[in-house]
Amino acid sequence: MQEDFLHYVWQHQYFDKAELHTTAGEVLTVLRPGMRNSDAGPDFLNARLQLGEVEWNGAVEIHIRASDWHRHKHQHDPKYDQVVLHVVFEADQPVCRLDGSEVPALVLAPRLAPELLHSYERLLLATDTADTLPCAPLLGTVPDITRVSMAERALLERVEQKAAVVAELHQQLGQDWEATAYHALAGAFGFQKNSEPLARLAKALPLGILRRHRHDARQLEALLFGQAGFLTENENTRTDAYITGLRQEFEFLRHKYSLHGTALAAHEWNFLRMRPANFPPVRLAQLAAVLHARPALFDALLSAADVPTLLRFFQAPTTDYWRGHYRPGVPGKVPTLGKSSIQVLITNVVVPLRVAYARHVGQPELVESAVALLSQLSAEHNHITDAYAAQGFVHRTAADSQGLLALHRGYCVPRRCMQCAIGSRILQRNMAIR
Template sequence: MKEDFLHYVWKYSLFSFDDLQTTSKENLIIIKPGLHNVNSGPDFLNAQLKMNNQLWFGNIEIHLKSSDWYLHKHEEDANYDAVILHVVWEDDVTIFMKNNLPLPTLVLKNRVNETALKNYNELFSTQQRWIPCQKEISFIDGIIFLNWKERLFFERLERKSNEMIILLENENNNFEAVLFQLLVKNFGLKVNGDAFLRLAKSIDFSIVRKIGSNEFQLAALFFGQASFLEDEVEDGYYQELKKEYQYLQYKYKLQPVSKNQFSFFRMRPYNFPTIRIAQLVSLFCLHQNLFSKLMHIKSIEEFYNFFLIEVNSFWKTHYTFEKESKPSSKKMTKSFIDLLLINTVFPLKFLYQKSRSEVDESEFLGFLEKIKPEKNSIISKFSKLNICVKNAFDSQALLELKNTYCASKRCLECAIGRKILQKS
């Protein structure tokens, strides 16, 4: 048993209140169990009790064994001086307060609801399972599951947006500059994401603003900074880009990143770094004030149309500078645009709305409900457990469930886990 189970039992009163007494035989009435404290200090704050008809206000500390009080050295910490009740599973030693009187103690060992204890042991069984509740999750009430998925989705969105705060601070709250960095990073996908982010950080966004309307200069800047213009290639377009980049490099004192950071190995040609950079050039050339425009889009169809761009004619017949290929449009696929929306645009939009205290939760839910679910091993396994995954709202919520709750066995903080513990 873990201590957090006793926190759960105390918080939701899953124990017998009949003839409640402390170990010192004091009659006990619990008026308010207190507020669960997830930070340092006593486990529950501002509780209200009555012992031997005397009213007490203070904090509650919970341990598996009474001796844990000394093990954790609470007697040396002034934060625990206001503890009015010690709640334990097993009382193995008397705890004394600073006035040398025994600390009132309540033992829960023989008071916990037997069904809740059985459900807990089953949920936290040492048996190998992909998720602890895989036998029960498909039977959870639909309304409970839906409400929990909404909470999970916004927790995920909040976490992603919080990761962007540092970038925003570094760019003096310039959302356009942060969007530039994040979009470039996510154009690199998992394999080249870090390399693309380094590329973005090597270019001051003010330069992109200055030359953004000039597709040729922007291409020279991006490909030059990625060190793709350092070879000897006998192609007129390549030579012109190389010459233009040399001018830009001198003018803006640019330091390119290493080309060796970009991977082409075992990648589909459409995901080659060269193609993704070409798409970025077209995107930032076509849309000035990209962030502002994205923030005003109100439908998923508008987003798809927004990212519907044409690459330079050179790239319609090339995947790299060195070799010509069969003509193809090199347009971004819907699935790729979905990744950009989910991982970049929506979290940044959420952060922006939050900074203005005008978060529109229904708008985000509406967007995700119209996007197809991601395809990965986690979503496939949920599907095998008879969990319906209709759209990206479902898949995002389930990814958060698995990675943030199931993987760490945070079942007592999960609506599904709590429901299972409460079943009769």
């Protein structure tokens, strides 16, 4: 059993309330269960209870076993002096406040309906695999509207989490939105396997330097590929005139901007088990093309009216050399940045960037328009989204995909069933409160 279940039971008062008594025999009446506390301190605040003839206003703390009070060190924390009731599944020992006064306790174990416990155990003990929802056998009792609304809620939570990362980056960069867009875009062009080195490259090559050379694609490439460590001479590049020219240009610019000692090494990039179209030099060339063709990154990403506009934004043409080379000195026909890759960039950069900006300037209406972009993108198909679709969840657009992924990672995998509207609905339909 998890404490979340007892939180749920207390919040909704899903237990037998007939002839309530504390472990000390005092008559208990719950006038108000209180509000869930998401910060440090007791679990529920501003509860209103009557113990015997006295009415109390204060906090409620919830544990599986009463001894968890000591295990969590509450006996040393002044925040818990405001607790007026200790709600537990099992009262294995009394607990006291800092002043030595005993905290009244209510035991829930004998007051929970067997049907409620059975439904909860089915959720908790369901086989945990990547392709199975914990509640799959019980989903027949859940209306479609509950599934849709929970997936939408999970989607918004996922978008807000990504936006929070952007907002933190914005703070670190001195509240420069253009620099924020550059750093976010650079990391995203790494597409998981190389996002970390590309993010470090952005730090090693400030936007202020790139801005001075955005008009010259060759100088941009010299800076980016040089700082990335891809311009060193080897058997592939020794006779390559283009790479030799970039190397010479980079040596001049590195000295000019004192970039010595900040460059990455070629071995820091990942090539293993990747298609050539995803090789870091290919993605770096595509990033260079965007920086060259789009001098105002943030304004363009913020003002793009729809997905077709963003497709044109990201499909900036690379230089001739990088249309015919996967790596420095290694020839091969390279495709342009594909729609599926652009969809990832819109999902992981454009939408969070817009939401972070909307929160910063206090314009919540911009959040809705940002999230609406996801509804213009095609659905993502993988073993997780397909498992949910097979159980009847709506899966038509990228907004649905992101919602299902958020539901899976944020609720199903960590078994946060009690905080999920679907799990809550299942318990409500399968219990009989005495």
